[in-house]
Amino acid sequence: MEYTILILLLPVLSFLILGLAGMYMKHRVAGCIGTLSLAVVAVLSYLTAFNYFTAPRTAKGVYATLTPWNFEWLPFTNSLHIDMGIMLDPISVLMLVVISTVSLMVHIYSFGYMKGEKGFQRYYAFLSLFTFSMLGLVVATNIFQMYVFWELVGVSSYLLIGFYYTKPEAIAASKKAFIVTRFADLGFLIGILIYGYYMQTFTFTPGEEQLMKAGMVLPWALGLMFVGGAGKSAMFPLHIWLPDAMEGPTPVSALIHAATMVVAGVYLVARMFPLFIGFAPSVLHWVAYIGAFTAFYAASVACAQSDIKRVLAFSTISQIGFMMVALGVCTSMNPHEGGLGYMAGMFHLFTHAMFKALLFLGAGCIIHAVHSNEMETMGGLRKYMPITHITFLIACLAIAGIPPFSGFFSKDEILTACFQFSPVIGWIMAIIAGMTAFYMFRLYYCIFWGKENKELHAAHTPHESPISMTFPLMFLAAVTIVAGFIPFGHFVSANGESYNIHLNMQVAVTSIIIAVIAIALATWMYAREKQPVADMLARRFSTLHRAAYKRFYMDEIWMFVTKKIIFRCVSTPLAWFDRHVIDQFMNFMAWCTNAAGETVQPIQSGRVQSYTMWFLGGIIVLTVVLLLV
């Protein structure tokens, strides 16, 4: 499997070429370089997955963990060293497939979407950089390599959100995303340092002896790592950056803020899963509670948003909450006894990446057609954009959990795992699933049905997008239709053994009924030209509606905490101390050094005699000192 190194090298190569020489290229050439290298990466990833999953299992019935590349980068002690390499195991291979597929689709799609944009080459360079970082993150052989790529992913996300750097909102959003995730990463870093310090290793699978040494602090380390994961995966209350990140180009939202980077936190928890189960089950349950609350919060906000990308952003947050819950409700490594959630979470990660990328790319087509993100400029678009309409509908059905689309199967497994853990969580998640179906169909009806904005459409008739944009839609829609029938448990499960997915009829029927009711409700409220019920409800519960529209004032609360409390009570006094005490001390030190320089200058007289005197004096002093010691 040595060829896997190409999966990392090609994107970084394409980044370097496009970044350094891109400005001398034509748009088409630059786009082709990026897309072709990604196409090769995608083929290689499929090849890797095929080879990996067709190789025979080991005696224990699991797929062997392979490390085709590894080199020691920074040694500290014999056991503690930072390595860089490639590790293949079921989840990293799964992620390779997900990332390269979505990234390839986004590369193709961007040909049409970004056509004629200024900085087209730069855009493709950044896409390559992001893909490289994300792939490096998932194949990391140790937690520190993961951290390095984790930050690289953050940087490339920052660059892409701020792609339209002349727009003040884009700049603000990129800074917000970077600062919030970076703040969370501080927790991750401290967690890694604790882990490394007590375990004396950075590997994911420490030995018995190392675990014995660190057993006590491991929950802290893992909890802090989860903070970093929560930042990247936009868990409440660190989710505030994700809705704003929608200022970036829409394909970027599809790639980074829906399918790949934001699930890095889920991937992190899955990566550390054996340690969570073995040493910090209570932390794992906190993951579940936070995930459940986030899912609920985001779903309720999504019901009141009017910007279609914002709706999708909150839906992403909510769905990631589902994945976190799935991982969090696990109580053992055995998928038959409480370990089902692991498989379910990873399954949902896979299916969600596909249909959410599809939704975002579809939204991109719509925005392309009407030149606006607001729902009121849309309505009745189904006549103008048939392909977008059908594919969007498929994705909506998938996320709502209607069989036979992929989302149904993965969500059903998550609900089963939740019910096994506790019926309360199970019912809560089932209701959130219903809310998901409701707001997704609200979105669908408002875009494609409902009242058409005639004036706007007369001035500029919406039209279907070019083939470069519709092809990715159709491809992803096809994946969404069939992905549910993949025997996923056969490839990925908590203990690595093959697991046959079987639908829990009770749960499946319940969730279908809830979804159908929610869709019916949405149809009743939003499908017609006029929406009396929705307007009436909005007026009746205006406070609640307004609060949900304003995302329950979370941004304002953060602003209050940072600006009013932290800046005023902590930063200002500290700044004074820094300015007057520390700076002055440093100035004093600098003055001392300079003065010393002036004083000793005459020693260097230029006379050889005095040089030899110093030489001889030095020898005598050294000899005397050594004789006395």
Place this chain on the structure above:
Amino acid sequence: MQAEISLAIILIVVLVADLVLKEPNHRALQTLSCGLLIVQMVLNIVPTSGEAFGGMYHSTPMASVVKTILTMGTLLVFMQADTWLSRKDTRFKAGEFYLLTLSTLLGMYYMVSAGNFLLFYVGLELASIPMACLVAFDKFRHHSAEAGAKFILNAMFSSGLMLYGLSLIYGTCGTMYFDDIVTIISGTPLQIMAMVFFFAGLGFKISLVPFHMWTPDTYQGAPTAVSAYLSVISKGAAAFALMSILLKVFAPMVASWEVMLGIVIVITITIANIFALLQKDLKRFMAYSSISQAGYIMLAVMGASAQGMASLVYYVVVYIVANLAVFGVINTIEQNNDGTVDRDSYNGLYKTNPKLTFVMTLALFSLAGIPPFAGFFSKFFVFASAFHGGHWLVVFLALVNTIISLFYYLLIVKAMYITPNDNPLPTFKSSALTRASLFICLLGVILLGICSSVYQVLTNTALL
């Protein structure tokens, strides 16, 4: 012996070529000597060990790696000397430059793989005396002659002291063979004195305080290519020789020489930094910078282990590329602008020569030890090695000093990028060879840091 023999043959070939060529043909000589050095590197790329002259010559795999590194550095210096040697007043004697440089290189080869103090001394002198000629190469210009005189006087003095120390060793041990001395030596007062004298002799070559006084005058006066050669190749060879002899011969006296080194390192780094702060002349400034870097190189010796040895060699490699990049830029600016080496004349260089400025900046960052450039990793490894040896106080003081060094390195960067200047130096194009050498240095500064697994390879070689 293979490396020494092939280098001696190269020396003879260059000598004959210089005699045979009727017209003083600088270009042909340069091509010949650069080509032959590449051949030399390729021939000796595989680390070997060997003995000759009944144990007087004893080469280890690590020593042969060091020789290859020194050869590479010399090649880079040859490439940078291009413009200087094609000047009218040096062109006719260009052959001598190559000859003299190659003979000092041969001397260093013997120094790093000696098995006996006599051979070591012969190597040392072979490396010193032609060096004095090199320093005085531009004898009608600037202070070249003065620099040469100062160098040779100091070299004589330190050789004398070293010989005195060696005779004390012979007197107390009755042998000059490294392998025999280590079994006899025990750290009597006389032997301590001998060791200090010996150390002072090498301290002169490495330019440790207080044996460094010749360095600024010599670097300033010597032709820039020679200063570059002195600052990296000569220093690197001497540092490696010192470490291997301290570990091999003076191993029983480790407690004493660790104290000595600790004192010398702290003084060296601090004094050099304080002096460097006030320098305006860039060559003089680089002299002090190289003294302070020598202190950091010596930190690796404090580790007294195979890792220490590896970190020393790694430091030397990184130092060679970074320092040669800086000297290369200084050299090409000097040659193309009538001998300008003043820091103030670099103001606003960014506007007219952005590429040179970029190379210089990265190299200075590396020298200052800013990640992710190679200099950070090399500093990290020497600190780690000294720390493992338990010398945390020395490490701490050295760390404090890196902050001062950061300041003065950044002064140059600031001058080039920020300080406003209405008439910056005009745009010019350096010669192709200079550009190639700068490119290699730049690659080294970037790649050696990212691929610091080179260090792992060196450790494995050191353990052989």
